[in-house]
Structure formats: C-alpha cells, structure tokens
Amino acid sequence: MKLVLLSGGSGKRLWPLSNDTRSKQFLRVLENENGELQSMVQRVWGQLQNVGLADSTVIATSKAQVDMIQSQLQGQAELIIEPCRRDTFPAIALAVTYLYSIQGVSPNEVVAVLPVDPFVQDSFFERVKDLEQVVTDSGANLALIGVKPTFPSSKYGYIVPKAKSEENYMSVARFTEKPREEDAAELIQMGALWNCGVFAFRLQYVLSILEEKGLPIQYEQMLKQYDQMPKISFDYEVVEKTEHIVVLPYSGYWKDLGTWNTLTEEMGTSQIGTGIISHDCVNTHLINELDIPVTVVGGSNLVVAASPDGILVSDKAASPRIKDLVGQFANRPMYEERRWGWYRVLDYKKFKDGNEVLTKRIGIAAGKNLSYQVHDHRNEVWTIIKGEGEFVLNDELYNVKTGDVIEIKAGDKHAIKAVTDLEIIEVQTGTQLIEEDIVRLYMSWDDIQQHVLKSQKSLL
Secondary structure: OEEEEEEOOOOOOOOOOOOOOOOHHHOOOEEOOOOOEEOHHHHHHHHHHHOOOHHHEEEEEEHHHHHHHHHHOOOOOEEEEEOOOOOHHHHHHHHHHHHHHOOOOOOOOEEEEEEOOOEEOHHHHHHHHHHHHHHHHHOOOEEEEEEOOOOOOOOOOEEEEOOOOOOOOEEEEEEEOOOOHHHHHHHHHOOOEEEEEEEEEEHHHHHHHHHHOOOOOOHHHHHHOHHHOOOOOHHHHOHHHOOOEEEEEEOOOEEOOOOHHHHHHOOOOOEEOOEEEOOOOOOOEEEEOOOOOEEEOOOOOEEEEEEOOEEEEEEHHHHHHHHHHHHHOOOOOOEEEEOOEEEEEEEEEEOOOOOEEEEEEEEEOOOOEOOEEEOOOEEEEEEEEEOEEEEEEOOEEEEEEOOOEEEEOOOOOEEEEEOOOEEEEEEEEEOOOOOOOOEEEEOOHHHHHHHHHHHHHHHO
16 A cells, blocks of 8 residues: 655644744644654654655655655655645646656555644554455445544534444545534534544545546656646545545544644643743743743743744634634744754845845754755855854855854855754845745755866866
8 A cells, every 4th residue: 555645734723833835734843752842743754654655655745845755754655746736636636647657656555645744643544555455345445534533613524424234334425624612512422423524545546537638647757737627636636526535533642733723732831942931821832942031921721833934822712713814914034944954044034125134043964955055136144153064165164163253145066065964144235135036056066066076177
C-alpha cells in the first residue's frame, strides 16, 4: 500500500504563528516523549516510522512549503510539488500520476490519502493499514476511515452508514457536512461517524476517472496543465459521485488541532517562550516567539500568541473567529523556515521616493548553505553576528567570521555556507525588495565549489 499525505493550508486560523508559508502543521508547539517541542508534521512522520509506513509515503505539497518540510523532516520524505495551489482533487490527481508514471506503482495497488496533521495515537495508523484489506475484501471503489464520535459536534462532517454488517466495515449511505449540534446528536444515534478525511482506493480507480475527464495520467503532462485544473475538492469531484463506498470505524483518539482552543488543549506546557503568566490565571496559554518578554496578569481562558507577524490576545472560545479577521492583513510573512535554516524580518520601511529598506536576521545551520544567486533590484549588506562560514562573491572564495561586514551589490553573484551555526543581519536596499528577485545559479555547495574552481582555472 502507498500513502499520500496532503500538506496545504494558508495558516489563518492559528495566526500570528502561522502564515501563508508556515501553516499549522509546522508549528513547534507539541511535546514529544523526550519533552522536546515538535510540529504536527514531525509527530505524524514519527508515527509513520513507528508503524512501518514511512518508506511507502509521499507528501503532496505546494512550492511554498517545500523548504519547511525538508527542514523539519531533514529531507526524509519524498515530495510531490504542486506548481501552483489548486485544491485536493488536483493535488491527488497529481500524486496518482506520480505514483503511476514516475514510481511505476501497479494500477492494482491500494493508495491511502490522509491529511498531514491528524492528532492521533499510533493505533490510528495501524487502522490505516487495514484499509488495504478492506478495499480488497469489499470490492468497493473507495474505503474511508470514520471516527466514532465522542460528542455531537457541528465542526465535523459525518459519514452515515447503511445497516450494520458482520464485517468490520460498513457500506456508506450518505454524507452530512457540519450539521447543527442537535442534528449531529441524531446522526450519532444512527451510527454516524466523523469524517476524518482518510480514504483509500485502487490506483486504477482514480486513473480511470482522469481518463474519463480527458486528463493525462502521465506525471509530466499533468504538471504542464496543472494550472488549468479545476479548483475543486476530491470530496465534491470524486467521493460524492462514487457509488460503492465503505467505511472502516475507528474508536481511538482523534482530534483536529485546527484552532487555538483545540491546539492548546494538547500542548504539554502552558508557556512557550519568554514571559510570565501570573498564578491567578486559569486555563491561559502564552506562546511567544519574540525576543522581548510578554506578561499575562489575571487573565483566564486566554490564548496569547506573539510572533514577528503580529500579536493575538483572544478568549479561547472565540479564537476560531481570527480566520475571518486576519484576511484584512496583507503583510508579507515575517518569519519563515527554509531548508538551510530560518529568517526573521526585523524591520521594513518604504519611502516616498520608492526606495525600500528591509532588515532580516538570518540563521543558517552548520553544514547548510544559501544558493549561488544574483539579485537585479537590490543591494545588500551582511553583518556576521555569530559563527564562521565560507563565502563566495563573484567566483572568489573567502572565509568569514563573527564581526565581518560584507557588501553585495545588485548583479553580484554570491553564496554562503555555514561551517558552524551562522547568524547574519542582512540589510536590503532597493526598489523591489521581494523574494522573486532571486536568480539561483547553483543550489549545492559542491556545485558552487566546482564552478569557482573552473572559473579560477580559466583565469590562469
């Protein structure tokens, strides 16, 4: 069986820690068995390793999340990268064509699809394994996992099964999307299950759907026309139109940590980062990513979250409403994790004459490097504030250390590798201070070194 993890999201419900590039699955707020902070995607990947599924798993994600996944999973996961954001049907279609034409997976193979961020125990993924046998035994086109509800919730969709079967799975009668609580209670009495977004099918089933729609089943062809794919969910495009569906009940722990009130319930500590929560605060959580202290005094049932993107103070019950409010902010992400480390925007100013100044603090992990690149519209000044590294400027190699100041003009080719953990204060000046103003010449340090050697030999 093959697994496809879907990693998407715009990060609005857990603002200000999440943003367009750092969605909820990347927030390091959960504790592992050693008491260390980890993200949801790190937790799930560890669970897949525990049950022996990691080697057969691929992650489908957008270009904006590639660096963060590679950084947090240390390059262990095989990625299928969407050239642009669409929805779950195009994402799954792209993954199916990748499995078929790139990995050479048999059309008869069972594929399971699930979100990258469920909060569950390892037993949930053992249940995912059972989907392979369920697809085989039932002959169904789709097999789903349904969670046995613990309370009537209006936040989840429901799978309503037909009459109980002697098998460990049941045929699906219909779906109900986010009903009122009183209606949810009636559905539970009927044996309805929470829809946790996990389903399985034979690869051939989705390949045949693509062919019926006149869509390619070869990965490279799918990539070329991906931006023309309809923005529609797999639920609407496939699940609701499929006749023979079965559901496998799961009675263990499952939770969607999609809002601050649900996420804080699973945090192992009430405080992350610098600050103080006074002793008379009850059920209050503080998450602070800033270098200044944040203090909460006498406030109960609150979540206080501070990051370079903003500050949130919210009653926990009201925290889901943040998604409707932050749409008013059009600011660029102020903190991002990358394959080489991280950066944080410290200050940004735009002047009346059109000139801009952007100041960043950049952290590069030992052994990692920035690409050999050129900017057309900005000058940069780097001040090394921590560590040692190797720096290339216009095909010349230099050693750099704490206290060094480097000037990079528009058009200069440059790259840096961290010998030890390296931190840089970068000041950009120009008229277009955007991430798109980067022309990458080489990514790996080996390729950069080889280029430098060839350039130096050609001058001899």
